[in-house]
Amino acid sequence: MINQSNPPFVREPFLKGYLSHEKNLSPLPKEVDVLIIGGGLLGASLSYYLAKEGVEVLLLERDEINREASGTNAGSFHFQIALHQLTPNMSDKEKSRLAAEVKLQVDAAKLWDNIEKELDADLGVFFDGGIMVAESQEEMRVLKDKEEIENSAGLESHILTGDEMRTFAPYLAPDLAGIAFCPREGHANPLLVTPTYAYRAMELGAQIRTGCAVLSVEANSSTGASHRFKVKTNRGEIYCHRIVNATGAWATDLSSQLGLNLPMGLSGLHVNVTEPREYFLKSMIQHIGRRLTLKQTHNNTFIIGGGWPSHPESYPKRYSNYWSSTTGNLAVALRVLPMLKDVKLLRTWTGVWAYTKDFKPILGESSKVPGYHVAMVPTGFTLGPMVSRMLAEYISADKPIHNIPQEFSVDREVLK
Amino acid sequence: MAAAASAARHGVQVALIDERTTFGGQIFKRLGPGFHLADPADLGNDYSRGAQLIEGIDHRLITLFNETLVLTIEGSTVITSHPRFGVRNFSFNNLIVAPGAYDRPVVFPGWTLPGVMTAGAVQTLVKTQQISPGRKILFAGSGPLALAFSAQLIKLGAPVYKVLESAPFPSPLSLARLALNVGGNLDLAADALRYQSILLKNRIPFLYRRIILKAEGDGRVESVTYGKVDRNWNLIPGSEVSESVDTLCIGYGFFPSHELLRLVDCSFSYDENKGGFTVDKDRWGQSSIEGIFAVGDGTGVTGSYSAVAQGSVAGLRIAHLQGKLSESDLERAARPFHRELAARNSFQKALNKVYSIKPGIYRLADKDTVICRCENIKKSEIDPIVESTDDLSVIKSYCRAGMGLCQGRNCQRQIAAMISEKHGKDLSEINFATPRFPVKPVEIGLIADPSIQEEKYFIT
Numbered sequence A: 001m002i003n004q005s006n007p008p009f010v011r012e013p014f015l016k017g018y019l020s021h022e023k024n025l026s027p028l029p030k031e032v033d034v035l036i037i038g039g040g041l042l043g044a045s046l047s048y049y050l051a052k053e054g055v056e057v058l059l060l061e062r063d064e065i066n067r068e069a070s071g072t073n074a075g076s077f078h079f080q081i082a083l084h085q086l087t088p089n090m091s092d093k094e095k096s097r098l099a100a101e102v103k104l105q106v107d108a109a110k111l112w113d114n115i116e117k118e119l120d121a122d123l124g125v126f127f128d129g130g131i132m133v134a135e136s137q138e139e140m141r142v143l144k145d146k147e148e149i150e151n152s153a154g155l156e157s158h159i160l161t162g163d164e165m166r167t168f169a170p171y172l173a174p175d176l177a178g179i180a181f182c183p184r185e186g187h188a189n190p191l192l193v194t195p196t197y198a199y200r201a202m203e204l205g206a207q208i209r210t211g212c213a214v215l216s217v218e219a220n221s222s223t224g225a226s227h228r229f230k231v232k233t234n235r236g237e238i239y240c241h242r243i244v245n246a247t248g249a250w251a252t253d254l255s256s257q258l259g260l261n262l263p264m265g266l267s268g269l270h271v272n273v274t275e276p277r278e279y280f281l282k283s284m285i286q287h288i289g290r291r292l293t294l295k296q297t298h299n300n301t302f303i304i305g306g307g308w309p310s311h312p313e314s315y316p317k318r319y320s321n322y323w324s325s326t327t328g329n330l331a332v333a334l335r336v337l338p339m340l341k342d343v344k345l346l347r348t349w350t351g352v353w354a355y356t357k358d359f360k361p362i363l364g365e366s367s368k369v370p371g372y373h374v375a376m377v378p379t380g381f382t383l384g385p386m387v388s389r390m391l392a393e394y395i396s397a398d399k400p401i402h403n404i405p406q407e408f409s410v411d412r413e414v415l416k
Numbered sequence B: 001m002a003a004a005a006s007a008a009r010h011g012v013q014v015a016l017i018d019e020r021t022t023f024g025g026q027i028f029k030r031l032g033p034g035f036h037l038a039d040p041a042d043l044g045n046d047y048s049r050g051a052q053l054i055e056g057i058d059h060r061l062i063t064l065f066n067e068t069l070v071l072t073i074e075g076s077t078v079i080t081s082h083p084r085f086g087v088r089n090f091s092f093n094n095l096i097v098a099p100g101a102y103d104r105p106v107v108f109p110g111w112t113l114p115g116v117m118t119a120g121a122v123q124t125l126v127k128t129q130q131i132s133p134g135r136k137i138l139f140a141g142s143g144p145l146a147l148a149f150s151a152q153l154i155k156l157g158a159p160v161y162k163v164l165e166s167a168p169f170p171s172p173l174s175l176a177r178l179a180l181n182v183g184g185n186l187d188l189a190a191d192a193l194r195y196q197s198i199l200l201k202n203r204i205p206f207l208y209r210r211i212i213l214k215a216e217g218d219g220r221v222e223s224v225t226y227g228k229v230d231r232n233w234n235l236i237p238g239s240e241v242s243e244s245v246d247t248l249c250i251g252y253g254f255f256p257s258h259e260l261l262r263l264v265d266c267s268f269s270y271d272e273n274k275g276g277f278t279v280d281k282d283r284w285g286q287s288s289i290e291g292i293f294a295v296g297d298g299t300g301v302t303g304s305y306s307a308v309a310q311g312s313v314a315g316l317r318i319a320h321l322q323g324k325l326s327e328s329d330l331e332r333a334a335r336p337f338h339r340e341l342a343a344r345n346s347f348q349k350a351l352n353k354v355y356s357i358k359p360g361i362y363r364l365a366d367k368d369t370v371i372c373r374c375e376n377i378k379k380s381e382i383d384p385i386v387e388s389t390d391d392l393s394v395i396k397s398y399c400r401a402g403m404g405l406c407q408g409r410n411c412q413r414q415i416a417a418m419i420s421e422k423h424g425k426d427l428s429e430i431n432f433a434t435p436r437f438p439v440k441p442v443e444i445g446l447i448a449d450p451s452i453q454e455e456k457y458f459i460t
Ligand SMILES: Cc1cc2nc3c(=O)[nH]c(=O)nc-3n(C[C@H](O)[C@H](O)[C@H](O)COP(=O)(O)OP(=O)(O)OC[C@H]3O[C@@H](n4cnc5c(N)ncnc54)[C@H](O)[C@@H]3O)c2cc1C
Pocket: A037, A038, A039, A040, A041, A042, A043, A060, A061, A062, A063, A064, A065, A066, A067, A068, A069, A070, A071, A072, A073, A074, A075, A076, A077, A078, A212, A213, A214, A215, A246, A247, A248, A249, A250, A269, A270, A271, A293, A305, A350, A351, A352, A353, A354, A375, A376, A377, A378, A379, A380, A381, A382, A383, A384
């Protein structure tokens, strides 16, 4: 039984500042150097990093900032290798490929270490470690492979079983087969990160328009260098030199107008949140064989997710929830953390998640349509700011640089 | 209950579900366990009207499910939970949603102090627990219910010493209009007269054009301030009066509990006097979704007489849809109820000319007033966000107002009004946040279902 939470505490306003409604709705400029489409974490952080380099940038968002995946996700840092990446009996080649990915995650962790300082804001960043549980001996073997790969890539993780596990995490179900503990894992508040990036970007001179949906993109070679693209929106036309498509789950819509076939798919996900209870759970909890992420936030509520499906609807209606996703997801949570039994479920919600079949980002400039860039990444909350910074470095460089791994290519084949 | 009874009368099998321990809803509610009623007359004729309905339940056709909370509706299944029996699903051919209303929260400095209570809460205490919440109660509200509530409370022995009504004294014209429409509403008119005489007999002052301004006290209400208002319920400066009290009872009407109806995505219209968003329905009570009916105060607040008539009509219609009642028998059986509803409606319209909610009710908070009481968010924290957006969901996500236990039932209309003032948007254009289940909080242990398996990520 977890004690009732104290009454909500009085605190400072969450955000350091807010965008200006008037500016958001003001007319579009005639032309701009870099046009970013999509006001999620990718678009907002990219605006920030580009504006910081002094690049002229305009961000267009069809709705308000942070209303889609970036504002509906569960806020977990996925630094440990996730279950979908692992298979039993992996070859050495597969292991070294995974190790390269882990290095990316280690870099992202460093960015998150400094982000609150960089943006001068409280973003609810916690680095209190992550626990990955295993229920069976088979899952334990996967957990051990995972530990080996992670340690070789410089990501610390430890396996604990039996009494050692029970002493370390007495709140867990005592009969679990074992856990891996990764001290570097954590979480942050997705409701604050993107708006803060957008606000800081605006301070640095980035322009932002909300309620502005891009309807079509035309690459026009005859209009000269500064007018490479002609973009139609519900609020008029604009010309630009370069485009970044950061529309998340909708990235295929505009890319296909240019003949590009992005190697991605999308899926609706389900999240649960409970009433607040006394704070006790510092570490995030995941399951190596089942869909579960579970954490207690700084508001003392528990957020329970892990990739259970939601029911598709067509935009602008939000995806609806399946009852079975709630009851199934909560059962996994209870299996691992039985003391949640009497905690009340308060609300559920959904978000639309964009993924690639190879789980790598789609990042960089298309070689087929020069000037057209895509910024998209499946574990986008964890890696979004970091890949944005990479892309900003690429775009703002004076001469062409090759800082983005080839395997992230926009033009790579769609995997089956 | 009226809907169930009328459908069952024609042979329809009904499951009647209510989260409370007893049936009767808000107005016909029974005493709490362990309480006895010496004289039913003390609780007024509502109690006996309720008793009639409850005793008239035909248990061969109507199965009662108490303590059964509806959590969501998915397709043609109603999903519920019971504190001891857990989840239970009901699949339906036709569904009648009648979730009732809750007291309209009014946000003013001190509204969250202990000792400030809504009329419904005070009424429930007095009716089912036979407890008076205080020794000196000021009643502040508006509309016929303000009169009814305060009179009932006095009758039951609660020491209300003064009643404030925000509307002006009815003009001769509007009184005439009321009189013209009184046909078919004599019961209501008689109720009103009776209530008025209770106030007179007990020499309770009833002040028009007064609104509550603030409540103050150390840890609980010790004094209140009210003032005179103009026609839009805006304060006339200099008219403030403070008095010491130990309880403040607030009765400015109700909001429909439309969470379930929003969840199934029925279409809605807007009517401030019926509590804001009201569900669209045809003359049988069917919503925009075929097979789903909506009746009573949960669809727009029109009172208990109208609720019973709406329920009866919907029950008949369903009997017809299930082949138990011919078209012509349906029309015949429904005619008296339709006639009653028409009369109730025109009386209601005339009443709205006298008593309608004015924008001043949303202008009482000052910068330190807590707007979202679950998450403790003050007006000064919300103001700068309202400057930056006209989207309620964005405000919610930036400061957590509306994310707490009540899921915005208490604060969202107030924040919508702040948006409306700032951006010149009509209240009807400002939507609540996206509806989601569960409509009320429920223990994880009650609903978790280990038999549900996700597809595996990897092949073992
Ligand atoms: C439920 C859920 C849980 C998740 N949990 C995690 C997690 O715990 N950890 C993690 O690392 N990742 C998680 N993810 C993934 C992560 O949230 C996303 O990868 C990331 O937010 C993607 O950011 P984005 O900016 O690319 O997309 P989005 O945030 O979706 O932003 C795209 C924006 O583009 C706008 N847009 C689209 N089309 C147009 C157009 N034509 N014109 C103008 N604007 C347009 C949209 O309105 C939207 O605001 C989760 C995702 C979901 C859905």
